[in-house]
Amino acid sequence: MKTGIPFSLKGAEFRYPDEAENTLFPLDLEIRPGEWVAVLGPNGSGKTTLLKMLNALLVPTQGLCFVDGVDSSDLNLTGSIREKVSMVFQNPEDQIVAAIVEEDVAFGPENLGLEPEDIRIRVRDALTTANLWEKRTLPISSLSGGQKQRLALAGIFAMKPKALLLDEALSMLDPYSKKEIIKLIINEHKSGITIVQVTHDLDEILFADRVIVMENGEITCDESINEFLRRSKENLHEMKLKKPDISILRELLINKKIIPENTKSDIDSINKALCLL
Amino acid sequence: MPLISKISIGQFIPAKSFIHDLDPRCKIVVTIFLMAEIFIFKSVRTIPFWGLFLFILIYLSKVPFRAVLRSVKPILFFVIFTIFIHLLGTKGNNLFSMGPFSITKEGCIGALTMSFRLLYLVLYAAILTLTTSPSKLSNGIESLMTPFKKIGFPAHEVAMMITIALRFIPTLFEETSRIIKSQLSRGVNFNEGSLIKRAKAYIPVLVPMFALVFMRADILATAMESRCYRGGIGKTEMYPLTWGKKENITIIMFIIISFSMLFLDRVFRYSTFF
Amino acid sequence: MSIVVKELYHTYNLGLPTEVTALSGVSMSTERGEIVSVVGLMGSGKSTLAQHLNGLLFAQIGSVSVDNCEITAKSVFTNEVRRKVGYVFQYPEQQIFSETVEKEISFAPTNWGVTGTELTKRIKESLSTVGLDENVLTKNPFTLSSGIKRRVAIASVIAATPDFIVLDEPNAGLDARGTEELINLMKTQADQGVGIVHITHDLTLALSISDKILVLDEGKSISWGTPKKTAELLCLEHLIKLPLPDILNLSNILKKRGKVNQVTLNPYELASMISERE
Numbered sequence: 105m106k107t108g109i110p111f112s113l114k115g116a117e118f119r120y121p122d123e124a125e126n127t128l129f130p131l132d133l134e135i136r137p138g139e140w141v142a143v144l145g146p147n148g149s150g151k152t153t154l155l156k157m158l159n160a161l162l163v164p165t166q167g168l169c170f171v172d173g174v175d176s177s178d179l180n181l182t183g184s185i186r187e188k189v190s191m192v193f194q195n196p197e198d199q200i201v202a203a204i205v206e207e208d209v210a211f212g213p214e215n216l217g218l219e220p221e222d223i224r225i226r227v228r229d230a231l232t233t234a235n236l237w238e239k240r241t242l243p244i245s246s247l248s249g250g251q252k253q254r255l256a257l258a259g260i261f262a263m264k265p266k267a268l269l270l271d272e273a274l275s276m277l278d279p280y281s282k283k284e285i286i287k288l289i290i291n292e293h294k295s296g297i298t299i300v301q302v303t304h305d306l307d308e309i310l311f312a313d314r315v316i317v318m319e320n321g322e323i324t325c326d327e328s329i330n331e332f333l334r335r336s337k338e339n340l341h342e343m344k345l346k347k348p349d350i351s352i353l354r355e356l357l358i359n360k361k362i363i364p365e366n367t368k369s370d371i372d373s374i375n376k377a378l379c380l381l
Numbered sequence: 382m383p384l385i386s387k388i389s390i391g392q393f394i395p396a397k398s399f400i401h402d403l404d405p406r407c408k409i410v411v412t413i414f415l416m417a418e419i420f421i422f423k424s425v426r427t428i429p430f431w432g433l434f435l436f437i438l439i440y441l442s443k444v445p446f447r448a449v450l451r452s453v454k455p456i457l458f459f460v461i462f463t464i465f466i467h468l469l470g471t472k473g474n475n476l477f478s479m480g481p482f483s484i485t486k487e488g489c490i491g492a493l494t495m496s497f498r499l500l501y502l503v504l505y506a507a508i509l510t511l512t513t514s515p516s517k518l519s520n521g522i523e524s525l526m527t528p529f530k531k532i533g534f535p536a537h538e539v540a541m542m543i544t545i546a547l548r549f550i551p552t553l554f555e556e557t558s559r560i561i562k563s564q565l566s567r568g569v570n571f572n573e574g575s576l577i578k579r580a581k582a583y584i585p586v587l588v589p590m591f592a593l594v595f596m597r598a599d600i601l602a603t604a605m606e607s608r609c610y611r612g613g614i615g616k617t618e619m620y621p622l623t624w625g626k627k628e629n630i631t632i633i634m635f636i637i638i639s640f641s642m643l644f645l646d647r648v649f650r651y652s653t654f655f
Numbered sequence: 656m657s658i659v660v661k662e663l664y665h666t667y668n669l670g671l672p673t674e675v676t677a678l679s680g681v682s683m684s685t686e687r688g689e690i691v692s693v694v695g696l697m698g699s700g701k702s703t704l705a706q707h708l709n710g711l712l713f714a715q716i717g718s719v720s721v722d723n724c725e726i727t728a729k730s731v732f733t734n735e736v737r738r739k740v741g742y743v744f745q746y747p748e749q750q751i752f753s754e755t756v757e758k759e760i761s762f763a764p765t766n767w768g769v770t771g772t773e774l775t776k777r778i779k780e781s782l783s784t785v786g787l788d789e790n791v792l793t794k795n796p797f798t799l800s801s802g803i804k805r806r807v808a809i810a811s812v813i814a815a816t817p818d819f820i821v822l823d824e825p826n827a828g829l830d831a832r833g834t835e836e837l838i839n840l841m842k843t844q845a846d847q848g849v850g851i852v853h854i855t856h857d858l859t860l861a862l863s864i865s866d867k868i869l870v871l872d873e874g875k876s877i878s879w880g881t882p883k884k885t886a887e888l889l890c891l892e893h894l895i896k897l898p899l900p901d902i903l904n905l906s907n908i909l910k911k912r913g914k915v916n917q918v919t920l921n922p923y924e925l926a927s928m929i930s931e932r933e
Contacts, residue, residue: 146830146832147800147801147802147830161603183611186607186608186609187609191607193600193603194828195600198597198601198604200548201545201548201605201608202516202544203514203516203544203547203548204393204514206619207515207516210618211605211608212608212609213619214617214618215609215615215616217616217617220617220620220621223617223618223619227619241395243392243393243551244548244552245552248697248698250697259608263608272828276828278696278856278897279696279858279897279898280896280897281697283898304830304831341831344831344832345831346831346834348901349900349901349920349922350901350905350922352923353905353926356922356923356926357930360926362930371901371904371908374905375905378929556749560749562706562711562742562744564750565737566737566741566742566744567750567763567811567812567815568738568762568763568766568767568815569766570732585750585752585762588752592752593748593749
């Protein structure tokens with residue numbers, strides 16, 4: 105039974121070595137185990153910097169960051185943090201290491217020093233979950249962009265992480281691949297792992313629990329997904345975000361009392377609610 | 382970009398065969414010795430025997446013949462060039478003359494020998510890469526280089542570099558092609574002008590290419606760290622290398638065949654039997 | 656001036672085991688001042704089609720004509736096809752190579768023989784079209800943010816004053832404001848008489864700004880016409896893997912069940928249609 109891990113930032117600041125100003129100003133943030141947090145904001149708001157602190161790729165220049173209770177600045181524990189927290193990057197090409205599908209999925213478990221039999225089982229399960237088992241002996245070059253990103257996810261599933269970090273991981277994909285990957289993420293969420301997703305596309309986060317908005321290195325908004333989506337189109341526009349049409353519809357229907365307040369922001373849920381009339 | 386399955390030369394083709402299952406170290410060592418042996422044998426009459434051996438190897442590997450023969454394409458020009466050099470440049474018993482050019486018996490033999498040597502060389506390498514996945518190949522190379530670790534040779538790092546290089550070759554080709562198209566769209570003409578002008582025309586291709594490679598290397602390194610890469614220390618393998626009966630039989634067979642061919646070569650060279 | 660594509664076929668690696676037919680009998684056309692979108696998933700053939708429009712690829716079967724002159728390996732240069740049809744690729748990193756933004760933007764026009772005061776004028780104009788200040792000219796493009804790099808890349812194509820511009824997935828990775836600015840750019844250029852060919856997998860975007868839409872799936876033309884006609888056709892039978900925009904999809908489902916009497920892209924419209932029935 106997988107359980108997610110918590111994250112805790114206390115007064116965490118970050119400044120890049122050659123920069124005159126901070127990228128992140130003192131932040132306090134608590135993320136609960138199993139929460140799916142979306143981190144939104146325009147380019148340059150510091151959201152990727154924040155994300156990289158959660159798996160100790162970056163360490164706060166001031167303040168503290170705790171991953172599952174462990175201080176991320178302790179270099180001896182960086183390895184164990186990365187065993188629990190996995191990250192998916194934006195460009196599928198940039199994270200695939202081996203030339204053959206199953207060999208790339210094995211990369212992570214091999215690094216963990218697991219037994220060969222254990223590795224093979226994990227690889228099989230991960231590829232099956234990501235729907236790539238039939239392609240396991242194919243070369244990477246024969247995969248589409250969406251398939252490559254699924255492969256990157258499979259490589260992470262094989263690590264059995266307790267937290268998943270997504271750095272604009274869907275922005276280079278076409279709509280069909282996006283939907284497939286979102287389904288995989290929803291399943292991971294159901295299994296209880298913590299998910300932190302950086303994006304600027306609200307359509308990708310309709311199933312998240314919580315939304316954090318960043319601007320110029322500070323958190324300007326921290327709300328549940330329902331509260332956030334109730335914000336007006338104009339309000340979101342000011343944050344350089346586009347309110348998903350399906351959310352607009354849902355709100356209009358709720359305001360006119362046509363569907364119940366707890367209806368989720370997706371086609372199936374709204375359709376079902378309308379069926380019940 | 383279209384989803385073209387880019388089967389590049391020497392690409393791994395998975396199958397269940399005797400050769401596929403062999404330990405990569407065994408295959409690498411045998412291939413290296415085979416390649417060396419080709420140059421030791423002097424008699425042109427051993428060529429068909431080597432050809433037969435190769436045919437058996439390809440058959441045992443269960444790789445389609447067409448895939449293997451395709452790997453010869455890139456050096457075909459070079460082979461034809463070699464044939465010409467030998468045919469026209471060797472002095473001896475004239476078979477056929479035309480003006481200043483004459484084709485000699487020695488020239489024919491030389492052309493035949495050299496061209497087949499080149500072909501066999503490439504074919505042996507092709508069988509190796511077609512039957513061994515890149516990661517097994519690099520594990521094999523790393524394992525063979527391990528004794529040199531004692532004198533400070535970075536065996537694991539070199540093997541890792543080979544794996545990554547092999548993985549990125551198709552990607553780099555595709556990206557470079559896109560860069561070229563981008564610059565063609567901006568009015569560059571690679572075929573026009575003096576040699577210097579044409580060379581300069583490639584700067585708008587090389588700069589983005591290198592920039593992208595460096596950017597990618599940076600992100601890839603970060604991604605590898607995220608996936609707990611710590612170098613070779615403590616790293617295990619999904620398919621560990623196992624040297625067993627199969628490998629021993631292969632080595633013994635190889636030694637027997639090598640000596641047989643050596644014997645044949647001597648017979649052909651020194652007997653008066655044509 | 657127009658671009659006309661007639662019954663275009665394209666097969667990669669003809670004769671080899673890796674043979675792939677990327678386009679099967681696709682036809683479309685566009686005039687200056689129009690915005691035409693070519694919509695499809697990866698592998699639909701849209702990039703292949705786009706590359707025929709400026710002579711990066713040549714027609715194997717069928718034809719592509721620019722300004723009534725068919726594009727062939729010879730005519731590409733004599734007819735200045737690549738000057739008339741500009742192409743902005745998806746990632747600015749794949750084209751930027753100069754030390755300064757000024758050199759980068761002047762590259763294309765210089766290749767077409769533009770010099771002196773005319774060149775300076777073009778550079779100024781293209782910068783203002785993409786909303787950049789002149790002080791960016793002396794900067795090194797590699798040090799700029801991705802949003803500004805993208806604008807520099809577009810400016811460097813506009814500076815050659817093409818009659819048509821092909822934009823390959825121009826809004827990939829852009830935030831909402833960036834997408835808005837892009838839409839404005841496309842509309843302004845079209846108003847000024849430039850023909851826009853927009854290659855995308857974003858059906859929602861295409862439906863909202865195009866004069867005509869070509870929908871491709873696995874190399875075949877599924878629909879060619881106005882946004883309204885495209886939306887209606889895609890709703891009749893869902894013939895392709897490309898997902899429909901959420902509101903269109905939902906209104907289609909409801910229409911089939913008799914809950915509303917027409918399909919729409921607009922959530923406000925859909926909400927009123929639903930509430931009228933209830």
